[in-house]
Structures are given as C-alpha cells and as structure tokens.
Amino acid sequence: MEAALGKSGEVVKEEKRVEPSGDEQGYKEGNFLFKDIKLESAKAEMGEVREENHRLKMHLNRIMKDYQTLQMQFDNIVKQEAKESPIIAHTQEAIDEPELISLSLGRSTSSEPRKDQNPRKLKEDQEVHDEGLALRLDSSAFEMPKIGPSTENSLKATSPENSLEANKEASEGWPPHKVLKTMRREDDEVSEQNPVKKARVSVRVRCDTPTMNDGCQWRKYGQKIAKGNPCPRAYYRCTVAPTCPVRKQVQRCAEDMGILITTYEGTHNHPLPISATVMASTTSAAAAMLLSGSSTSGTAPTSSVGTTTSSANFRGLNFYLSDNLNSKQYYLPNSSMSSAPSHPTITLDLTSTSSSSSSCHFNNFSLNSPLAPRYSSTNLNFSSLESNPLPISWSSSGVHNYGTQVPYNKNQVGNSLNFGSKPNQENMIHSFMQNLIPSSSPPQQNLPADTIAAATKAITSDPSFQSALATALTSIIGSNGNGGRGNLGFQIGGENFSKSLNIGGTFPVVSSFPSTATNGNKCSSSYLNIGPPSAPNSLPSNLTFLQPLPPPSADKFST
DNA sequence: CGGTTTTGACCGGCGC
DNA sequence: GCGCCGGTCAAAACCG
Numbered sequence: 001m002e003a004a005l006g007k008s009g010e011v012v013k014e015e016k017r018v019e020p021s022g023d024e025q026g027y028k029e030g031n032f033l034f035k036d037i038k039l040e041s042a043k044a045e046m047g048e049v050r051e052e053n054h055r056l057k058m059h060l061n062r063i064m065k066d067y068q069t070l071q072m073q074f075d076n077i078v079k080q081e082a083k084e085s086p087i088i089a090h091t092q093e094a095i096d097e098p099e100l101i102s103l104s105l106g107r108s109t110s111s112e113p114r115k116d117q118n119p120r121k122l123k124e125d126q127e128v129h130d131e132g133l134a135l136r137l138d139s140s141a142f143e144m145p146k147i148g149p150s151t152e153n154s155l156k157a158t159s160p161e162n163s164l165e166a167n168k169e170a171s172e173g174w175p176p177h178k179v180l181k182t183m184r185r186e187d188d189e190v191s192e193q194n195p196v197k198k199a200r201v202s203v204r205v206r207c208d209t210p211t212m213n214d215g216c217q218w219r220k221y222g223q224k225i226a227k228g229n230p231c232p233r234a235y236y237r238c239t240v241a242p243t244c245p246v247r248k249q250v251q252r253c254a255e256d257m258g259i260l261i262t263t264y265e266g267t268h269n270h271p272l273p274i275s276a277t278v279m280a281s282t283t284s285a286a287a288a289m290l291l292s293g294s295s296t297s298g299t300a301p302t303s304s305v306g307t308t309t310s311s312a313n314f315r316g317l318n319f320y321l322s323d324n325l326n327s328k329q330y331y332l333p334n335s336s337m338s339s340a341p342s343h344p345t346i347t348l349d350l351t352s353t354s355s356s357s358s359s360c361h362f363n364n365f366s367l368n369s370p371l372a373p374r375y376s377s378t379n380l381n382f383s384s385l386e387s388n389p390l391p392i393s394w395s396s397s398g399v400h401n402y403g404t405q406v407p408y409n410k411n412q413v414g415n416s417l418n419f420g421s422k423p424n425q426e427n428m429i430h431s432f433m434q435n436l437i438p439s440s441s442p443p444q445q446n447l448p449a450d451t452i453a454a455a456t457k458a459i460t461s462d463p464s465f466q467s468a469l470a471t472a473l474t475s476i477i478g479s480n481g482n483g484g485r486g487n488l489g490f491q492i493g494g495e496n497f498s499k500s501l502n503i504g505g506t507f508p509v510v511s512s513f514p515s516t517a518t519n520g521n522k523c524s525s526s527y528l529n530i531g532p533p534s535a536p537n538s539l540p541s542n543l544t545f546l547q548p549l550p551p552p553s554a555d556k557f558s559t
Numbered sequence: 560c561g562g563t564t565t566t567g568a569c570c571g572g573c574g575c
Numbered sequence: 576g577c578g579c580c581g582g583t584c585a586a587a588a589c590c591g
Contacts, residue, residue, distance in 0.1 A: 219562085219563065219564085220563075220564055220565080221563095221564090221582095221583070221584075221585095222565095222566085222582070222583060222584080223564090223565075223566075224580090224581065224582070224583095226580085226581070227579085227580065227581085233581085233582095235582070235583075239562090239563090247582095249582090560591105561590100561591100562589100562590085562591095563588100563589080563590075563591105564587100564588080564589070564590090565586100565587085565588070565589085566585100566586095566587090566588100567584105567585100567586095567587105568583100568584080568585090568586100569582100569583080569584070569585100570581105570582085570583080570584090571580100571581090571582090571583100572579105572580090572581085572582100573578105573579085573580085573581105574577105574578095574579085574580105575576105575577085575578090575579105
C-alpha cells in the first residue's frame with residue numbers, strides 16, 4: 001500500500017506540474033506528462049494490487065493457522081465422544097458435525113461446537129454468511145484421515161455441492177459397521193429433516209459416449225424417461241466410497257442429442273482420484289458460486305432480463321454470477337435463467353464453439369444454461385476467449401486408478417491435486433493468479449484497463465462473486481501449503497474474502513491424462529484443454545498436463 | 560462370486 | 576384425493 005500511496009503522490013505532483021503550462025511547448029509537455037501520469041497511475045494501481053496480494057498472503061497464513069487449530073480441536077472432540085459412548089457419539093455426530101465443520105475458518109474464534117444449534121439453524125446461518133460455505137468445504141477436507149464416522153465428512157470441498165447440502169451430509173455421521181442401505185436411507189431422512197436447497201451442477205458437454213467420464217466411479221441405480229425428453233435419464237451414484245452421497249444424472253439433451261447433460265448433486269466424502277478432482281472441484285466451485293449468489297439474493301433469478309450478472313473477465317476467463325441483488329454487471333451480461341425453487345442448479349456449458357465435439361475438449365468453459373430451463377437458476381460463464389482457453393483440464397481416463405492415485409491416506413486427502421514434480425508449477429500458479437488478479441507486472445497480453453478494473457472491482461466489491469471465485473480458486477488450487485491435506489482454508493464470503501484470497505506456494509493444478517486425441521470418442525471430462533503449453537506468460541497456456549495414466553476404461557464406470 | 564446394470568415397483572412432492 | 580412426475584429401491588440378470 002505504501003508503494004501505491006507513493007505512486008499516487010507522484011501522480012498528484014505530475015498533475016500540478018501540468019497545470020501551469022499554457023503555451024504550445026507547455027501543451028506538448030503537458031501531453032507528455034499526461035501520458036506519464038497515466039503510466040504512473042497504472043503503476044500505482046499495480047502497486048496496490050501487489051500490496052493487496054501480499055496482504056492476502058498474510059491473511060491466508062493466519063487463516064491456515066486458525067484452521068489447523070480448529071482441526072485439532074475437532075479431532076479431540078471426536079475422540080472424546082467416541083470414547084464416551086460409541087453409539088451415542090455417532091448419533092451426536094450426526095447433529096454436531098455440521099456445526100463442527102462450519103466452525104472452521106471464518107469463525108476461527110469459536111473453538112467449541114455449538115451443540116445447541118441444530119443443522120437447520122446452522123444452514124440459515126450460512127444463508128446469511130457466505131463464509132459458511134467455504135468454511136465447511138475447507139474443514140471437511142481435514143477430516144479425511146479419519147476412518148469411520150468422521151471420514152464421512154471429509155473432502156467435501158472437492159465435490160459439487162453447496163454448503164447446505166454439505167451440512168446435511170456432514171450430519172451423516174455413521175458407524176462404519178452400518179450397511180450402505182441404512183446409511184443412504186438415513187441420508188435421505190436427514191435431508192428431509194433439513195429441507196434446504198440442494199445445489200446441483202449441471203455440465204453440458206458435447207459427447208458421443210453414453211456418459212461423461214469425470215474420473216469418478218459411478219454405479220447406475222436407475223433410469224427414467226423424463227418428460228419432455230425422449231432420451232432416458234440415468235441415475236448414478238458415486239461408488240468410490242460406499243457412503244458417498246454424491247449422485248449424478250446423465251441425460252442427452254433433447255434439442256441436441258450430441259450434448260450430454262450431467263447433473264451432479266452432493267458432496268464427495270472421500271478422497272477423490274486425481275482424475276476426478278478437477279471436475280469435482282469445478283462443479284464444487286460452480287455450486288459454491290451458485291449458492292453464494294443465491295444466499296445473497298434469496299431467490300433465483302427468473303429471467304435474463306432484469307437479472308443482474310456479476311462477472312469478471314480474467315484474461316479470457318469469464319466468471320458470471322447472476323444475482324438479483326447485486327446489480328453489478330462487469331462483463332458480458334450473457335445469461336438466460338429460469339427460476340429454480342427447489343434445486344438451484346448451475347449449468348456449465350462446455351459445448352460452445354471451439355471445442356472439439358467428439359473428443360470433448362473443453363476449450364470453452366461456459367457456465368450458461370439456456371438449455372437447462374428446469375433447474376437453472378444461475379448462469380456462470382467461464383467461457384474463455386478464443387485466444388485464451390481455460391487453463392484447466394480434467395481428464396477422464398484412468399478412472400480405475402483412483403485407488404492408487406489418491407490413497408486413503410492421512411497425508412494425502414481431499415482434493416489434493418498432486419502434480420508430481422512439474423518444475424513450473426509455481427510459475428503456473430503465479431501466472432494463473434496474474435490472470436485472475438491484476439498483477440504488478442505489466443501484463444504479457446494487452447489487457448484492457450477496464451478489464452483489470454472490472455476484475456478488481458468484481459473481486460473487491462461483490463461478496464457473492466468473492467465467495468464464488470474463492471471457491472473456484474480453491475478448487476483449482478486445491479491443497480497446497482497444508483501438506484496435501486486437502487483444501488486450503490480460504491476464507492470465503494464476507495468482506496474477508498477479498499483479503500484472504502491468496503495464492504501462494506505450489507499450484508496443484510490437476511490434470512492428468514492423455515489428451516483426448518488418443519481417447520477416441522470417449523467423453524472425457526477433463527479437457528479444459530488449453531493450447532500449446534509454450535506460452536510462458538500465459539497461464540492458460542502454461543498449464544500442461546501430466547500424462548501419467550493409461551487410456552481410460554471409461555465404460556466400465558459410467559455407462 | 561462380487562460388482563454392475565437393468566427395469567418394474569414404489570414413494571414422495573406437487574399441482575389440480 | 577388423485578394423477579403426474581421425478582427419483583429411488585431392489586430383485587433379477589448380466590458380466591468379468
């Protein structure tokens with residue numbers, strides 16, 4: 001900030017110098033000085049951003065400390081309860097865990113579980129406080145190491161979900177010995193007891209295969225012919241962990257049979273295979289964005305007209321967050337929405353333009369939902385510019401390898417996106433962040449000043465956007481700096497977010513797999529493919545992907 | 560033989 | 576209350 005102030009002072013001086021000049025020479029000089037002023041102004045702005053970045057780092061460190069402290073406390077509580085009465089403890093966990101989980105980051109000061117607060121109340125609380133979303137997400141990852149009841153709450157951050165649902169799921173603390181059926185039914189009971197919005201994330205992908213391989217392992221448990229669509233809708237349940245509540249629906253688009261609509265619901269409570277992490281993170285981020293938006297607006301947007309859209313363009317990455325209350329519209333009000341009273345759904349439209357349809361290269365990451373009228377309440381447009389495809393890639397293949405990729409290891413849980421040892425990971429991270437946040441260094445690409453301003457404004461002024469963006473970044477960044485224990489504890493929501501968003505250290509971008517070129521018609525979920533990995537200063541291009549896994553056997557898991 | 564898929568039945572929510 | 580519809584269950588079939 002000092003630098004920024006200093007620069008500002010210089011600017012003022014320059015302005016004063018210009019004023020006196022009256023003749024032609026003075027005019028030229030003034031013109032020159034005017035340019036100089038602009039330059040200085042830009043520098044000052046960069047300095048501010050740099051300072052902001054620094055503060056965010058500090059804030060993140062603080063949050064991480066609080067987070068770890070709370071995690072330890074939580075572990076102690078769980079252990080004590082388990083000792084006192086195994087059966088009762090389980091029962092209580094079903095009630096307490098959500099609270100415990102939600103305690104973490106944003107409410108770092110509270111170290112004791114609020115047992116007097118029921119889940120619903122907590123949810124209402126989260127409706128009010130955006131940080132609740134992020135908190136739960138983050139804390140859940142830390143619970144991963146536990147086997148048994150506490151394990152169920154882990155890794156929620158990596159899955160598509162909303163905080164409310166996560167709360168519900170968090171309350172599903174079950175003894176390990178209970179059978180799956182019982183657990184699922186109890187889950188339903190819990191959800192019924194807590195009638196809250198269940199965020200869904202719908203992903204539209206142009207895909208030839210029956211289902212999109214998102215890296216997760218699914219078991220089909222039903223199929224229905226939905227009204228208005230001749231194509232049957234298939235219901236899948238995550239089978240990576242027997243207690244995982246995550247479900248997805250797969251259905252062909254009625255308008256275009258080539259488009260596959262996959263709707264995710266729920267939160268994974270287990271470590272995810274790397275191949276599944278990106279999709280899970282993406283959907284999680286989308287869900288978080290959806291929820292953060294809805295939490296402020298209270299109601300879902302009902303139409304594109306009159307619906308406000310909060311968005312930011314980070315060098316080709318567009319975030320669209322529609323929100324009724326926040327009438328900020330930073331970029332491209334591209335939204336068509338429909339009300340969604342029961343199931344707020346966010347649609348990630350990966351079908352647009354430049355992508356290779358057959359191989360499912362997701363060059364465009366457009367969260368727009370013109371074709372999901374029933375549930376769509378929020379549109380996120382991650383559409384990248386043609387020249388700047390989204391840097392993230394997720395892959396489909398290697399689904400069956402999840403067990404070895406992400407062992408149920410205490411030291412490697414959550415959506416720890418391990419990238420082996422790519423030497424340029426940090427560069428990638430920084431590049432990405434430079435894309436997200438105006439950096440102190442001159443942009444490699446000429447980014448319109450108003451774009452930077454808009455992005456900055458979006459980050460700093462819109463809580464909903466902050467929350468959503470934080471979640472998105474969290475999901476992308478995954479678990480770094482905490483020993484691979486899952487998500488970093490971004491504090492999301494509220495005014496704190498803009499300060500706490502800090503990307504430092506390694507940048508565990510996921511990716512993983514063989515490109516779709518060799519994947520034939522397998523529809524992989526992992527292709528936010530980006531162009532040649534050569535451009536050193538463009539993060540999107542920088543994101544090269546690990547290719548550790550053999551071609552997928554996708555059909556085994558989700559067809 | 561264990562896991563997955565299929566598919567008809569069942570259930571709950573919602574609108575009328 | 577009834578019917579529609581989405582979603583889930585669960586037994587049987589299927590598969591490696």
